[in-house]
Amino acid sequence: MTAVHAGTATSVLPVPRAPADGPVGPAPSGLAGTVPVPGGRAAAYQRVLHRLVRRELRLLAELLSWAPPAEPGRTRALTQHADLVSRLLLAHHRLEREALWPALLDAVPGRAGTALHDAIADWTTRAAGIDSAVRGLATAARQWEVTGTAAARDALAGACLRLAGAVEAHTADEERVLLPLLDAHLDAARWSAVAATASCRLTRRERRLVLGLALEDSCAGDRARLLDGLSRRRRWAWRLVGAGRYRAAVVRLRGEPPAA
Template sequence: MTATAVRPTGVLPPPRAAADDASPPSPRPGPSASRAVAYQRVLHQLVRRELRLLADLSAWAPADDQERIGALTRHAELISRVLLHHHTVERESVWPALLRAVPSARPVVEDWTRRCARIDHMLRDVATAARQWQVAGTTPARTAFATACRVLADAVEDQTADEERSLLPLVAAHLAAEDWAAIAASSRCRLSGPEQLLVLGLALEDSCAADRARLLEGLPWSVRTAWRVYGARRYRAAVVRLRGAPPAA
């Protein structure tokens, strides 16, 4: 089996509910809404951690080492794609479904829209700084990239904290089970097989035992097998190359 055997799916598999959460399909909020909240929190955690690490790692990287520059800027590009896709799914699918159930949430959603538009613009700033570092290979270019990552990390941390405080409780209480099931089934991010397994590893790294189990159980059989056979090993090697240390767990 090779990495190309992994079919692209959503950015992360929707975490399954615990066995005692199981219930028949219902138009009311239920286990699927809980999975939606778990998905959001796991992805937020992943992005926050990786942006912080990118800022720290690039600040100490040799300014003219093209191999190191490539590794860090490619990782920044992957995290940016994951976050942009996540915002698109929220903007086009999650929040419209929530507003159908809770029209009074519109001011909070509008605040999210404004803040995430700013974050999406900052992602472009990171991409520009990455290209400049790749071309120049100088200390000022490296510093500009590290600074852009750190400023973005601060903005994402503030925005996701507010989202988890104000919007995710509404999702848990009001998002219809069939709405989240439809969103999870239709949401696709164009990641290659290796990228998909890398993102899965990033998601699993800091997750609690329950979320780790739900993430793995929510995978298609082919992806779960790929992770067990070679994905976890390759993830560890990729993290060591990027960070100079193995994953936290």
């Protein structure tokens, strides 16, 4: 993975204008009485990003398992994709840590705020462990790039698989405990202020790829909301050329077209 990334700081994903479809789990212990209200854009954003990262880490582990160990072009393609997914995850955790959870703490009243503080403290500890694993993934990628050995490739595949498992467990708990509170307490104004701080340094090609990854596997409602979050110009650009370029990029990376 490269240490420097050209590009501009941009929102990680288009901000959905309405919630993701699907039921919300029960309120966590100590936070009863917080009834999720349909219409929360923050929880929709979280679920889309979580789904993207979980899927891509699993796919990377699979692609690495049969990649040629000493083919520079293929090595570069896979390590660059691992770097992109890693940057998205680190930027997402930074947004949560620095803006989203503080905004939620400000919005939750009384004793429920104390229970929420404990839940966020647990999230912070676990997220720090995941961020450390992401940095370990970068080290494994560099070792493969330098050595070109099957052992280094397999070490990177194993690191992707372990990180995928950790992310799946972490995001499942986050979606069960914290995301219902976003729907219950974070109004549109607070979420807009949080979303304005979301950024990740991406090239134009990476921005197009991230949009496609977010749309892939999304339900019709999420797809419509993500596209609605784009400017009219970017929405037309996606429909005219972006979707086709995304499909071609996925075929080059995976050897097959995207799922949807």
